[in-house]
Amino acid sequence: MESAEIARRFLTFFEARGHTVMPSASLIAEDPTLLLVNAGMAPFKPYFLGQRTPPSPRMTSAQKCVRTPDIDEVGKTTRHATFFQMLGNFSIGDYFKEQAIPFAWELLTGDRAGGGFGFPEEKLWVTVFEDDDEARDIWHTKVGVPLERIQRRGLADNYWHMGVPGPGGPCSEIYYDRGPEHGREGGPVADEDRYLEVWNLVFMQKQLGTVRSKVDFDIVGDLPNRNIDTGMGLERMAAILQGVDNIYETDTLWRVLERAAALTATSYGRDHRDDVSLRVVADHVRSGTMMVADGIRPGNEGRGYVLRRILRRSVRNLRLLGGQDAGLMHELTSVAIAAMGEQYPDLVRTADSIHAVIDAEEASFLATLRTGTTIFDTAVAAAKEQGAARLAGDQAFKLHDTYGFPIDLTLEMAAEQGLRVDEEGFRQLMAEQRERAKQDARDKKTGNLDVSVLDELLSRSGGAVEFLGYHTTEADARLVGLLAGGAAVPAAGEGTEVEAVLDRTPFYAEGGGQLADQGVIDLGNGAQIQVTDVQSPLAGLIVHRGRVTRGEAQAGDAALARIDVRRRQAISRSHTATHMVHAGFRRALGESAAQAGSENSPGRFRFDFTASGAVPLSVLRDVEDEVNDVLINDLDVRAFHTSIDEARAMGALALFGEKYGDQVRVVEVGDYSRELCGGTHVGSSGQLGLVKVLGESSIGAGVRRVEALVGIDAFRFLARENVLVAQLAEQLKVRKEELPERVSGIVARLRDAERELEKVRSQQVLAVAGSLAENAADLGGIAFVGHRAPDGTDAGDLRRLATDVRGRLAARPAVVMVAGVPKDRPVVVIAVNDAARERGLKAGALVGIAARTLGGGGGGKDDLAQGGGADAAAIGDALAAVERAVGAV
Structure with missing residues (x-):
């Protein structure tokens, strides 16, 4: 079954x-x-x-x-x-x-x-x-x-x-x-x-x-x-009814596990270590797929951290199984979507968006593995040189926290080097970080309020606060609850920071990307609360946060709630513009451009969406033109409630990962845009005036962000740009339309000049190679060159000089050390030839000695390594320390 x-x-x-x-x-x-x-x-x-x-x-x-x-x-x-x-x-x-x-x-x-x-x-x-x-x-x-x-x-x-x-x-x-x-x-x-x-x-x-x-x-x-x-x-019922030994052999998980085995040329049931990895991959790919489908994105805290850890453990275990290629997660995600799609049809519908997120996280982590391995090698070299038998817990934590290096990978690689890891120290640091993250998440959600206090406020308001803001900007209400410092109070005097709950309100609580309303609550006794933020920490509860600016607010008072109308109108313009830009990008890039977040502020909005790479400038311009063409037609903006099934049947866009009930609110801009949305909007598209897309950028693996201006803010931006263009045209003595060509020519000439300067500088640095080789010191049969290059010599030239001198000393064992200060921090490069390596000298170990003298670190291969530090005045000491180490061999 x-x-x-x-x-x-x-x-x-x-x-x-x-x-x-x-x-x-x-x-x-x-x-x-x-x-x-x-x-x-x-x-x-x-x-x-x-x-x-x-x-x-x-x-x-x-x-x-x-x-x-x-x-x-x-x-x-x-x-x-x-x-x-x-x-x-x-x-x-x-x-x-x-x-x-x-x-x-x-x-x-x-x-x-x-x-x-x-x-x-x-x-x-x-x-x-x-x-x-x-x-x-x-x-x-x-x-x-x-x-x-x-x-x-x-x-x-x-x-x-x-x-x-x-x-x-x-x-x-x-x-x-x-x-x-x-x-x-x-x-x-x-x-x-x-x-x-x-x-x-x-x-x-x-x-x-x-x-x-x-x-x-x-x-x-x-x-x-x-x-x-x-x-x-x-899953447990499936194991029994399908007559298999455990949940990993049930139909949905087995399909992922079996495909993972095929992709990595392994077999389940032959090797315990491989079986463990296959089970991790099967579970985590399915978990990650379901989490991404519900709108969770990889990140460094909260749910995003959980998802990132799950996906990275999947990639890591695929590599342990021998799967080194990118793209394995894409195929396994497809298998998970097919396996779970009968129960959850939305997985199939949003498959492109799910793939975009998981593919990007896989690519990001593969790059992390490459970087982390270099940092790990440096830590191991330092530990061995100090005679330590293990890596410190803070080093393992830094690898994990800063570079995303999994602890199980650190443990395995350390064991291969004959080292242990201070797991207890690592776990302690992890526990401290998790507790901070949990507390931050709790504080952010509840505003440091006790959940039981929130429950009590919800009960006082009759089960749910009535939101009136779609139809009115002010309303009579009753102040049913008042909090100060996170605790319920009967009254609060002038100057007190408070959280106020009304039985009904026109104030929109921040949500769906739309910023909260601001305004005032006038109370019947003459008191007033200036509202600066509105949140909904529990479903059905709307909390107004602000300060008592006049009189004494008392729970139970009659109230008149009034929002800042101009602010609301500006935010509503931004929200409607976000819907239209979303529609424009989906037309230009396809359904994989699914919204992954937004913020609608007065006169400005940002729109996040899934994408595998940067959006061409031509696409940005086309979307902007299309949206502004729609604005000219002044299409009606209409909101209505219907069933979720009916909304989908009419093509309304349910945002990726959002939660919806049986009854939903649909917002449509003519026939151009139709989305499920609980926010506030303008009455017609013409009220937006103008939309100006400022640009796009990456904000994470597989997610891009577009920022844009709306209305008078867009007009002001264009006016400032026009003045700037006029000033440049005047300065360069060309017409405005000739500016791109003139600026391009200036930049090209500047780059040519910089390349010539770089060539001359490099020749000057390398000119001393012959002299350095001829004057190499003899340290017990090993030729040693220690040289400080002129300040400003870049790291690339330092490496070229070190390898050039090493090549001139090929006839005998040689160690070449070149140091310099490219910018404001010292850099050291050490090159060791084959004959010197046979004598037991390794560039990575030697560069560690120099880098520590400079107050830093470094690493690399046995033949060539590079390090750096913070103390340029210690370069002479570093040269001497390396010379002593070579002479002691």
Whole structure:
């Protein structure tokens, strides 16, 4: 039974029993306490907590999840994986244990022809929480499971929570007995390799406060309703139903693994080390594909860091398998898209965009590997010269953090050199960095507010703040909550920085690339709050941040909220222009030019999109011309709500990685542009006035950024450019249209002159080569040349001089050292001929001695190496140090 069929049967079974089928939420979690969705119930948490009204009291879903705490174990075992799918059925205050347990048994043991999974009853075991007599009795008396196949377990095994404040409760797990060939008898408490967990039924009834560990947490009260949350791991079910030994041999993962083996000319099952790498590649390629599809981009923090690590581990393990060529990730990504496409059709639709991101990250990391290897070699040489048996933790961390060098690669290469790595020091530095990143992410999302405070504000506002900003720029409201310093306060006096929550507001909260509105909130008692920022830290909650500028703001006051209309209009022009430029680029470059971010500011916007390389200037000009032609036609801009399916049917563009509900808002500019969008826009395209594209640039692997001006800002820019062109034309005594040719000619002549100067300078440097060779010192039969070149001699000339002198000394062992100060920092080059290398002299080791004397570092090959430092005054000491080292051989 294929994975897609397992998911279909699960959802169909519960749909027939009154459950609403919910689509998988994005891996990007709405919950500010989560980096990524890591459990099937995570998108349902607001319903369990009573913060939002569920679309139905009974729901079911197949949810995408990513967990990475055990990422280092992926591949080493056949149980660990980063991406997985969780099938679940959920009850919000509807049924509880007495129905959830029989539902699970019926689906698991039901005949396959009738839509069940066909498990033999005698193969199934059950665990319950240690004091949950109710669940035990239902399993035994209502379902008929023998008491000897029902086992009790404690908090560590049979109490569920998310690891953060939120819902929790006892659970009951169902296990499948794979037989004596997989382990010893005695049920799950004896052997969880033989008895494989297939389903976890959580009886969610408690609200948890502080969570210190799996077994150490505070229960602060009962949930508003008793709920059911179940989780069935799709990959684990597939392993059982497909009759394979582990999740890596199931249909979707196996297709990627098998192709990786073929591309690297390896075979699964022959060599443990190769098997580990193949499993890493299979899991990580699938995980990376799913994360990119949900709009996550490789980066150095948060979700982007998780994705970057996953993709780079894939590339690294492909190289361990012998796959040295670029493009392997492209082919494996195609396999992952095909394998998962039946369940997630959007993967196929956005394949070009997914490829653009992953291909660029692969190319970037391959370049990183080349750079990192050079830095690693230098660190190893220094360690050996000092007689150290290991690389320091801070060196390994610098390789990882600065150069993107994976720690497992550092460990392996160090072992090849006979060195160990201070892993403990490395892990400590990594832990400190992760904690900083997590705290930064938490602070950024919540504005340093406690999540429980945000929950309380959302509850006070009636479940969701009503946004009125599409139709009005001011509105009467009520100040339902006031915070100062992150804590709820009843009042705040003049000068106090506050966060204010209204029950309804015209203020647009920053989102979808659009900057937040600014303005004022006038309160009934004469007080006023100047609003400088608006955020939505939780779905449905709008927080106005600013300062009390007059009087005393009091929670509960009547309010009049007024936005800065001119600012809103300017931002709306930018937002509409972004839609139009997006449409223009897709027409020019194809669907692979998918939006990857934007910022709509007053009079200016930036638009990020996926692309494999730089966009030609001619394309930028064509897009700009096309957009401005559309502006002249003054097309109507219309916004309306419809279903997601209807929006896609009419060709509305759903932005890559965005999350959408069943009902969506569509914004269209005539027939030119049609996108799903929650932002504010102008009434017609003519209100934009003019769009001026300033240029484009790279902002990361596979992502380009276009910046542009709109309206009066665009006109002012063109006016300034016209004055500048007129001044240049006057200075060069040519007509404006002749400027490019005249400037090109001046630049060409300047470059010719620079080349001539460089040639003369190089000849002057090399002219001393003969004299240096003739006057070489004899150090125990080794010819040694130590020379300081004139300041300003570039590094290339230093290398040419060193190799030229070495060539003149080919008849005997020779070491040539040339030092200079090309700019403001000293550089040293050492060249060693074959005869000297036979005497044990190596350029890389010698240059290390010189570079350390100069206060820096360096490295290279045995015959030629280069280093540098910070102390130019120490060049004489460096020459002497190298001379002593050569003389000591």
